Every structure is written in C-alpha cells, then in structure tokens.
Amino acid sequence: MFIPIHYRLLVSIDAIQEGLHLSKTGTQSLPRAFSSFSIQHRKQHPHGQPWWSECKALGVFFKQYCVCLTGQSHHSPELRIVLISGRDINGICSNKSATGNIILGKNVFDTNRRTAQSVARQQEVHGRQVTVVDTPSWWWHYPRENTSKLDQIEIQNSIYLCPPGPHAFLLVIPFDSSFSEINKTSLQEHLKLLPEGVFDRTIVVFTAFTLCSDENVETDIRRSPVLQWILQQCRGRTHVLCSYTQDSTQVITLFKKIEAMVAEDGGSNFCVDAASGNALREEMNVLAKAASERCDAAQTQRRKLKALIEGGKTPPTHLKLVMVGAQWSAKSSAGNTILRKQEFDVHHKRRTRTTQYCEIRHSMVAGRPVTVVDSPGWLYNYTLQDTSEMDKLEIQNSINMCPPGPHAVLLVIGLTSAFNASYQRAVQEHMSLFKDNIWKHTIVLFTRGDWLGVKTVEERIESEKGLQWLVEKCGNRYHVLDNMNSRDERQVEELLQKIEEMLAGNNNLYYESDLHSEIKLKDMKETGEKMAQRIRQTTERQSRMLRELFKGERPPVTDMGIVLIGRKESGKSMAGNRIFLTEIFEKAWLKKEFQDERKNKKCVKHQEHLYGVNITVVEAPGWDKDTTPSEELITEVQQSVSMCAPGPHAFLLVVPISKAFTEKDYKAAVMLLMPLGERVWRHCMVLFTWGDWLTSRPIEEHIAREGKPLQLLVERCWNRYHVISCNRFTDPFPVIELLQKIYDMTARNKGQCFTTDGQQKKTQILPWSARKSLTEEEWNRREEELVDRMLKAIANEPEVPTFPSVRTAGSIDPAYLPNMSGDVPSNFGGASDLLRKNLHVSQWLNTGGGTSEATSGFGSIGHPVSHLEDLDE
Structure with missing residues (x-):
C-alpha cells in the first residue's frame, strides 16, 4: 500500500518542529544532508523498512542536524x-x-x-x-x-x-x-x-x-x-x-565543526572496508617475515666472514673508502660521521651543491687511520646521459684519489624517498663508469637512518623491488647511518667491521684503479683547463675591444625585450622569475616526474617596469630531450618575435649547468632559430642556469669540458654567455649584470632589435635620433674612425691578461656591475652608492657604468643559491 510522504512526515512532526525551532538559519544544505541520510539509511536497511520507522529515523536525523547547525548540540560521545x-x-x-x-x-x-x-x-x-x-x-x-x-x-x-x-x-x-x-x-x-x-x-x-x-x-x-x-x-x-x-576553545570549536560535518553526511x-584491512595486514605480515629472513641471512654471512678473520685473514690497518651516490643523499654528512669530525662542507643553511670536485680527507677512527674520498653526486632520477661531462670525469677520478685503489666503495642511498625505477636506473648507469668488479667492493650505505623510525632497514629493503636488486648486487652488504646522531660511535665501528668482513671474503684487498684510465683522465683535465683559459682570454679581448669601439656611444635605455628559449626543465621559467625578482612564470622544477604536468605549448609573456626599464620577457615552449623540435614549436618561436614588438633585443638560449648538453640539444637550438635567418645569432646569448652547480668552478671550465656541442653554441653566440642561480629573488645584482650584457649586445647591433621582416628597426632602447640626419659619407667616416679605434685597442692589448679570471659562483663582475668591493672603481660608483642614491639601473647604464676594463664579465656568475632541498639535515 502506498503511503503519501506527508503522512509519513506527520509521524515525526514533533521532532521536526523542535528542529525547526532550534534552526533559525534555515536549511540551506538540507537537501544534501537528506540525500546523504537516505543513502546511509538504504545501506543499513537494504531490504526496506516499515514507513513509520523510516519517518521516525528521518525526524530524529533532522533534529540532530538542526541542533548541530545551531551549536546547541549535546556533543558526540x-x-x-x-x-x-x-x-x-x-x-x-x-x-x-x-x-x-x-x-x-x-x-x-x-x-x-x-x-x-x-x-x-x-x-x-x-x-x-x-x-x-x-x-x-x-x-x-x-x-x-x-x-x-x-x-x-x-x-x-x-x-x-x-x-x-x-x-x-x-x-x-x-x-x-x-x-x-x-x-x-x-x-x-x-x-x-x-x-x-x-x-x-x-x-x-x-x-x-x-x-x-x-x-x-x-x-x-x-x-x-x-x-x-x-x-x-x-x-x-x-x-x-x-x-x-592554552585556549581550549579552539579545540572545542574544532569538535563542533567535526560533529556538524558528520551530521551533514x-x-x-x-x-x-574490513576485507581491505585484512588484506593490508596480511601484506604487512609477509613483509615483516621476509625482512626477518633477510636479517638472519645477513647475520649468518657475517659470522662466516668473521671466522675467516679469526682464522688469520688480517684486514688492512689503513682503510681507504670512496663514497659515490646521488646529489643530496647526505653523502658529505656521512663522510663527516665516519671521520668523526667536520671535514666535508655540507652547507645545511645555504641549500646549495656541496661537492663539485673529488675531495680526500683523513682521520683516526677507532684507533686506525681512515681515508675517505667524497665525489660529486648526480641527480637521483637522471640517466648517465643527463650527467655533465665534468661530473662524470670527477666521479671516475674518485677511484684514483687513493692509489692503488680503495678498499671499499660506499654507495650512498638516502632513505628520505623511494628507490623507484628512475632512481634504480640512475644508480645502475652511473656505476657503469667503473669496471664490473666494482660491485665486489661495494656496500650500500643507507643515510638518514632517523627516517626509519620504529621500522627496520630490512623492512624497507623488502618493501621495494629496486632496493632488493641493489642489495643483492652488493652481496647482501648494507649498513645504516644516522647522521643526526653522529655522536654514536657504534654505528661507525660496525660499518668498519662490515668493510673488514667484505675484504676477508674478496680475493683482492682493494679495487684496482685503471692506470690507463687514470692517465687519460689526467690528460682530459689538463686539456680542459687550457681550453677554458683560451675561451676566457678570447672572451675578455672581444669584450674590451667592443667597449673601446662603442666608448661614448651609449644612448639611454627605456625598453628591453627578451625571449627565453631552451628545452624542457632547462630553467627558463625560473630565469624569467629571476629577472622579475618574483615568481611570475610557472615553475616546473627539476623533477622529471612532473615534466608532463606543465603542458603549455604556447609562448608566455610578462611585462614589468623594473630597474627603471620597461622589460618584456617571453618564454617559448620547451622541447623534450633527444627529440627534434616540432613544426608547432618552431612556429611558436617565430611568434615570440612579434610578442616583443617591434622585436626582441635578446634571445637567451637557456642551458642548465646541472645537465649534459648534447649534440641533439645543439641541433635543436639551431633548428628553432633557422627560420629567423643567420643574423638572429647577433642577438643571441647563452644563459646558463643553476649556477650553484658550479660553486667555485669557472664557467669556462664547464664550457671546455662539456664538449664540442656547447662550445659551438657559445661561438655562434659570439662568445656571449652569463650564469645565474635562479632563486635568490632578493639579490638584483646578477640580473643587472645580465641586463648590462644585453645592453652591450644591442649597442653592438647599432641599437637595433631583431625583426622578421628582413629589416632591422631602431627601438626605444637606443633611439639615436642624431643618426637619422647622417649622410652615407658621414656614416663611412664614422665607421673608419671606429676601425681606427679598434686597431688601437688591439695594438694595446696584452698577449696574456694580467688579471685573474672569475672563479667563484659568488663573485660579481666589476666590468658590468657597479663596484661592490671597492677594488675596481666604475665610472658611476659602487653598487652600494647606486642603492644609497636610489638611482635607476637605467641611469647607471646611460652614464657608462660598468666600463671598467678590469675583466670582461662574460664569465661571471650570480650568487650560488638553489631552491633544491639539501637533505643532509
């Protein structure tokens, strides 16, 4: 028999009236609440229920709901x-x-x-x-x-x-x-x-x-x-x-909000789901059992090796260890823990890269001499092909730091993130830099032992297939270090015991370094240093020559257009943010896992009035590594020119220092710019990002060692390059330095921006109105004068520069920036003077600031700060 709904509601009218009396705010979310109630009610009574019972339950619910809305509820028990x-x-x-x-x-x-x-x-x-x-x-x-x-x-x-x-x-x-x-x-x-x-x-x-x-x-x-x-x-x-x-009302209020939410639903x-819970508990039990079995196997293996030592296989008195691993795996901190003193720099507060060269340190540990070699790390999810040639060279060279070879290689793995497929691939490929028998001398050293909490390292190993592969590759040898508890001597003593046991089971006491490889690496380093010096000298001479040519020809700056071009994850967005001193471009970080999150295939444009200059920055879409740029991408690069009307003054080819630059990268850049014509290169500059990766290395050394593709790119850009770190937004000086280089490049281009219509156009950045009245004869005379000045500059140029090159990532180039240290005066004054007088950068540029001949400034680098996490602490 069908019973009308209004008859059902009458049964519980008292409850409803009471609820309405309590709720003076109405029933705005009542339909949703009734819907939730109806669903829950049907789940509890799948076969139906007498209508009067359903109505009574509905009335009780309505009363509870309204009471919760008014806060007059007796709280849930x-x-x-x-x-x-x-x-x-x-x-x-x-x-x-x-x-x-x-x-x-x-x-x-x-x-x-x-x-x-x-x-x-x-x-x-x-x-x-x-x-x-x-x-x-x-x-x-x-x-x-x-x-x-x-x-x-x-x-x-x-x-x-x-x-x-x-x-x-x-x-x-x-x-x-x-x-x-x-x-x-x-x-x-x-x-x-x-x-x-x-x-x-x-x-x-x-x-x-x-x-x-x-x-x-x-x-x-x-x-x-x-x-x-x-x-x-x-x-x-x-x-x-x-x-x-100690205000308890904040907790009481939270409880009321929870009760209202529960009533609403x-x-x-x-x-x-109870079944899912049972399955999860079974999975946890299986994992715990496998972990226990692994622990027992490791202990059994150690007892056998200890028996060999007791049988007369004496371990070496001086242990030599080499540490390899990914960047930010707490490798340097582990070295300090082992040596029981702060020997390796870890830069906890600066969050910058700490190890760029192989470093060797010594100490007395547990009554014996111990030598530890720290090597540069690779980005944990990057392949060997992604790693720069400089870092590959240093990682290989780590074995040669303690001849005739290390007794043990400690492969450092941080416990703060999963050892997923990309991490496993990176480890496997980077270990291929050594001979195959490297694994016989390798122990997996897990850092950040505090991350385990109450869990055991064996549980962690058994929970990830990649870790199981790695530990088995090392003969089930592993150890955990808690760098946060470096005073615990037992964890270091146990590690040294495990190394001795490994040596007892090996035929050779140490991993032999390859003499031929050592000589080859030494020759490569010397060749790279000579080439770096040659690049630096060439750049400095060109810079001084151009400054002499355009002395007195420095018109005012009002506008500047910049186009950022580079492959995905090169740091284009962060470079744009760095220029504007704020996060205006969307960042994709350096995480490969998120590279598909940013699917923007169009140019992005932002404009700001900064430093007294109207700055327009256009970021072109990036391309995937090892791929040929699509026609759509080439079209977008052409579109970027019109977005900087009447045309850009600079194309910044963004190259990350932290990654390898391959021949495919070079060909992709050339292909993108080819439709714009050969003269587009007169407006190009290489912008190196992630300057913190260099730390104290000169950028010229990176250019020299990275290989021919990068050298060709720099040469096509007329040896113009700049290095920045992408996240020190409060420090404008590296950006001012970059703008100065763009300004100088535009001066060389006779004050003209780049256009695609086949004609160079004068823009507001260099409005040289006086030139409009010059005749062809006068132009020729002026060019002859410039040539004469150029010849004089070359004649006065020394064969070898007498000033040192820029070597630190924290240095500031006095040739392009108002002097901060007071060592080399500029024509305008120091940077501190610039800030004290509250002058615009445009005023400094227009008065010939940065014309000191002390250095060229092309190899200078911004302050070394990165947004990447330093997981050592």
Missing part, C-alpha cells in the same frame, strides 16, 4: 580523527604531531622525530572519548612514486586503527605556506591511498605559531589558487590552531 599532511621542501614543519597533542591535551605524539608508523592515541577531552591517529608525511613536492612503500602502507593502515572508522580527516597545513600545482598533484595522488570520498570528510587545519585571525587565513587563501581548490573539495571547511596557546563514520 566519541570522535575518531586521522591526521594527514605533507612535508615542505623548505623545511617548514606542518606541526601534524603537535596538532594531535593539542587536540588530546597531552604530549602523546613524539614531535622530535618523524612519524614513520601510523599511531593511534586515545584520551577523554571535553567530555568526549577522542581517538587521534598520526600518520607518516609525504614530500609535498614529490609524486606518490617517490614516497616509500612503507609510508604508503602506513597511510593506508591509518583508517583501520580507529574502528569502526574515522569521523574526520584533518589535513594539516602550516599557515602562510606556498602551494603550487605540484603540491596539488602530490595531494591528489597520496589521497588515492585511502578510500574514495576522503575530501568529503576532511577539514583543513591551518597551524600557526602565533595567534592568527580568520582574515589572515582568508588573505592567505586568496593568494593561492591551489588552496582555493583544496577548500572547494572540502566544502570550505577550515580551522585555525595556534601551537602556543548522515551521522555515521567514514566507510571502511
């Missing part, structure tokens, strides 16, 4: 909460564990170390039985494939630690955090570890060290489209928790 969050690349703490302590009112979660295992803690708080589950964090700037399998399992297991399931997820984000599309992608991928619908039960909790108002939070959200997207997924639910206040907890 139990709340179950799961904390989730990422880790910031800049070391900004999310305060996730501290948030759990604030909620429970006690320090039940350890905030002094990373949470490596999901942990549930329970406490009675404000009349409620509250359960909080703390989970491992992931790196905000990494995709899920870079998160270790152990962490992924623990995140999945979190929802099963508070049966029958959590009421709410709290996404903990530090107040004033910077969020990009990469962070958004990372969050989406990691939330897929949990059942669908997590966002529907999530509240974004902003943590702050000081009291923070809702207006501050709203301002922070307005600045970040990604935060706006996250809040949209969470239906706008936010809360602010201050770490340094039908009053039940988050749905948890």
Whole structure:
C-alpha cells in the first residue's frame, strides 16, 4: 500500500518542529544532508523498512542536524580523527604531531622525530572519548612514486586503527605556506591511498605559531589558487590552531565543526572496508617475515666472514673508502660521521651543491687511520646521459684519489624517498663508469637512518623491488647511518667491521684503479683547463675591444625585450622569475616526474617596469630531450618575435649547468632559430642556469669540458654567455649584470632589435635620433674612425691578461656591475652608492657604468643559491 510522504512526515512532526525551532538559519544544505541520510539509511536497511520507522529515523536525523547547525548540540560521545599532511621542501614543519597533542591535551605524539608508523592515541577531552591517529608525511613536492612503500602502507593502515572508522580527516597545513600545482598533484595522488570520498570528510587545519585571525587565513587563501581548490573539495571547511596557546576553545570549536560535518553526511563514520584491512595486514605480515629472513641471512654471512678473520685473514690497518651516490643523499654528512669530525662542507643553511670536485680527507677512527674520498653526486632520477661531462670525469677520478685503489666503495642511498625505477636506473648507469668488479667492493650505505623510525632497514629493503636488486648486487652488504646522531660511535665501528668482513671474503684487498684510465683522465683535465683559459682570454679581448669601439656611444635605455628559449626543465621559467625578482612564470622544477604536468605549448609573456626599464620577457615552449623540435614549436618561436614588438633585443638560449648538453640539444637550438635567418645569432646569448652547480668552478671550465656541442653554441653566440642561480629573488645584482650584457649586445647591433621582416628597426632602447640626419659619407667616416679605434685597442692589448679570471659562483663582475668591493672603481660608483642614491639601473647604464676594463664579465656568475632541498639535515 502506498503511503503519501506527508503522512509519513506527520509521524515525526514533533521532532521536526523542535528542529525547526532550534534552526533559525534555515536549511540551506538540507537537501544534501537528506540525500546523504537516505543513502546511509538504504545501506543499513537494504531490504526496506516499515514507513513509520523510516519517518521516525528521518525526524530524529533532522533534529540532530538542526541542533548541530545551531551549536546547541549535546556533543558526540566519541570522535575518531586521522591526521594527514605533507612535508615542505623548505623545511617548514606542518606541526601534524603537535596538532594531535593539542587536540588530546597531552604530549602523546613524539614531535622530535618523524612519524614513520601510523599511531593511534586515545584520551577523554571535553567530555568526549577522542581517538587521534598520526600518520607518516609525504614530500609535498614529490609524486606518490617517490614516497616509500612503507609510508604508503602506513597511510593506508591509518583508517583501520580507529574502528569502526574515522569521523574526520584533518589535513594539516602550516599557515602562510606556498602551494603550487605540484603540491596539488602530490595531494591528489597520496589521497588515492585511502578510500574514495576522503575530501568529503576532511577539514583543513591551518597551524600557526602565533595567534592568527580568520582574515589572515582568508588573505592567505586568496593568494593561492591551489588552496582555493583544496577548500572547494572540502566544502570550505577550515580551522585555525595556534601551537602556543592554552585556549581550549579552539579545540572545542574544532569538535563542533567535526560533529556538524558528520551530521551533514548522515551521522555515521567514514566507510571502511574490513576485507581491505585484512588484506593490508596480511601484506604487512609477509613483509615483516621476509625482512626477518633477510636479517638472519645477513647475520649468518657475517659470522662466516668473521671466522675467516679469526682464522688469520688480517684486514688492512689503513682503510681507504670512496663514497659515490646521488646529489643530496647526505653523502658529505656521512663522510663527516665516519671521520668523526667536520671535514666535508655540507652547507645545511645555504641549500646549495656541496661537492663539485673529488675531495680526500683523513682521520683516526677507532684507533686506525681512515681515508675517505667524497665525489660529486648526480641527480637521483637522471640517466648517465643527463650527467655533465665534468661530473662524470670527477666521479671516475674518485677511484684514483687513493692509489692503488680503495678498499671499499660506499654507495650512498638516502632513505628520505623511494628507490623507484628512475632512481634504480640512475644508480645502475652511473656505476657503469667503473669496471664490473666494482660491485665486489661495494656496500650500500643507507643515510638518514632517523627516517626509519620504529621500522627496520630490512623492512624497507623488502618493501621495494629496486632496493632488493641493489642489495643483492652488493652481496647482501648494507649498513645504516644516522647522521643526526653522529655522536654514536657504534654505528661507525660496525660499518668498519662490515668493510673488514667484505675484504676477508674478496680475493683482492682493494679495487684496482685503471692506470690507463687514470692517465687519460689526467690528460682530459689538463686539456680542459687550457681550453677554458683560451675561451676566457678570447672572451675578455672581444669584450674590451667592443667597449673601446662603442666608448661614448651609449644612448639611454627605456625598453628591453627578451625571449627565453631552451628545452624542457632547462630553467627558463625560473630565469624569467629571476629577472622579475618574483615568481611570475610557472615553475616546473627539476623533477622529471612532473615534466608532463606543465603542458603549455604556447609562448608566455610578462611585462614589468623594473630597474627603471620597461622589460618584456617571453618564454617559448620547451622541447623534450633527444627529440627534434616540432613544426608547432618552431612556429611558436617565430611568434615570440612579434610578442616583443617591434622585436626582441635578446634571445637567451637557456642551458642548465646541472645537465649534459648534447649534440641533439645543439641541433635543436639551431633548428628553432633557422627560420629567423643567420643574423638572429647577433642577438643571441647563452644563459646558463643553476649556477650553484658550479660553486667555485669557472664557467669556462664547464664550457671546455662539456664538449664540442656547447662550445659551438657559445661561438655562434659570439662568445656571449652569463650564469645565474635562479632563486635568490632578493639579490638584483646578477640580473643587472645580465641586463648590462644585453645592453652591450644591442649597442653592438647599432641599437637595433631583431625583426622578421628582413629589416632591422631602431627601438626605444637606443633611439639615436642624431643618426637619422647622417649622410652615407658621414656614416663611412664614422665607421673608419671606429676601425681606427679598434686597431688601437688591439695594438694595446696584452698577449696574456694580467688579471685573474672569475672563479667563484659568488663573485660579481666589476666590468658590468657597479663596484661592490671597492677594488675596481666604475665610472658611476659602487653598487652600494647606486642603492644609497636610489638611482635607476637605467641611469647607471646611460652614464657608462660598468666600463671598467678590469675583466670582461662574460664569465661571471650570480650568487650560488638553489631552491633544491639539501637533505643532509
């Protein structure tokens, strides 16, 4: 029998009236709440229910919902909460564990170390039985494939630690955090570890060290489209928790928000599949069993090797070790831990590359002499082909630093990220720089042992196929170092014991270096140094000659157009940001995993009035390595010319120092510029990015050793090049130096920008109005005068420059920049004078600033600061 709905509702009219009386704000979200209730009700009663019982349940729900909206509810007797969050690349703490302590009112979660295992803690708080589950964090700037399998399992297991399931997820984000599309992608991928619908039960909790108002939070959200997207997924639910206040109302308010959210979604907890939980626990048990078996096998192997030592196979008294591994794997810190003193520079605060040359250090450790050689690292997810020739040469040379060869090679692997397929490939290819028998003398040295927490290294090995392959390749030899606990002598003594045991099992005490290879590497280094000096001398002479030619011909600067061209991940966007001193171009970082995230195939243009100059920067799309630029990309490069109307003054060919520059890269650059004609090269300059990768090396050494393709590119650009680090936005001097070089290049081009109509056009940057009235005869006379001045300059040029070359990445070129040190005066004065007088860069350029003949400045480098994370600390 069909019963009209209004008759059903009459049954529970009392409950509904009471709810309406309590809710004076109306029922704006009531349809959604009823829908959620209906779905949950049907799940609980799949075979139907008497209509009067259904109506009564509906009335009770409506009463509870309205009560929650008005805040007049008697609170829920139990709340179950799961904390989730990422880790910031800049070391900004999310305060996730501290948030759990604030909620429970006690320090039940350890905030002094990373949470490596999901942990549930329970406490009675404000009349409620509250359960909080703390989970491992992931790196905000990494995709899920870079998160270790152990962490992924623990995140999945979190929802099963508070049966029958959590009421709410709290996404903990530090107040004033910077969020990009990469962070958004990372969050989406990691939330897929949990059942669908997590966002529907999530509240974004902003943590702050000081009291923070809702207006501050709203301002922070307005600045970040990604935060706006996250809040949209969470239906706008936010809360602010201050770490340094005893105000309990912030926790009570949070509880009320959770209860309202639960009531809105039908009053039940988050749905948890028991079968999935059982399968996950079985996976964890299998992993733990395999880890135990590996540990037993390693111990059995060690006992056999110790027996050989006791049988008379005496280990060497002086141990020589070579460390190889990826950049930011805590390699240098591990060397300091082994030597028990700070011998290798780690630059914790500067977050810059620390090892560019092989370095050898000695110390007495556990009563014996120990020698450690540190080598440059490679980017962990880059192939051998991606690594620059300079770094390959230094890595190979590490073996020759302690003749006749090292006793052990320590292959350093950081535990802060997963050993995924790209990491495994990088290790395998870079180890091929040595002979095949290198593996017999290799031990896997895991760093950042604190990252394991309560987990064992064997569990970590068994959880990742790549680590299993690596450890087996090294004969099941591995060791863990906790550089954060460097005072622990036992971890170093045990490592030395493992090395002695390995030597006892080998036929040769040391890995023999190849004498022929050593001689070849030495010759290559000497040849590279000579070529670098020749490049530097040529550049300096050309620079001084041109300055003499155009002395007194320096008209005012008002506009400057720049086009950035380079392959993907070359640092074009960061270079544009560096010029504007702000993040105006979208960055793709140096992470290969995210290279597909940025699918922009069109030129991007930005304009700013900076340094007293109207600057236009156009970024052309990049191309994939080892590929031929498409017709679409060639068309876009042509389009970039019209976007800098009447035409660009400079094409900056962006080349990252951290990566190899191949013949295919050179051909791609030539192919892109070919439709613009040969004269386009008169407006080209090579812009080297990631200057921090050089540290103290001169850029000319990199050009010389990288090979013919890069040398040809520099030559086609008339030996014009500049080096910048991409993220010191507050330091304008390297950018001013770059603009000066562009200005000089434009002066050489007679004040004309580049156009595609076959005619050079004079622009506002050099408006030489006086030239319009010159006759052809007068032009010829002026050119003869310039030639005479050029000949005089060459005649006065010494054979060998008497001044030193620029060798440090932190140096500033006095020929292009107002003097900062006072050693070499400029025509305008020092940079400090420039800032004190509040003068524009254009004024400095227009008065002939930077015309000192002390150096050419073409090889100068900006300050060495990189945005990459230094994971040593």
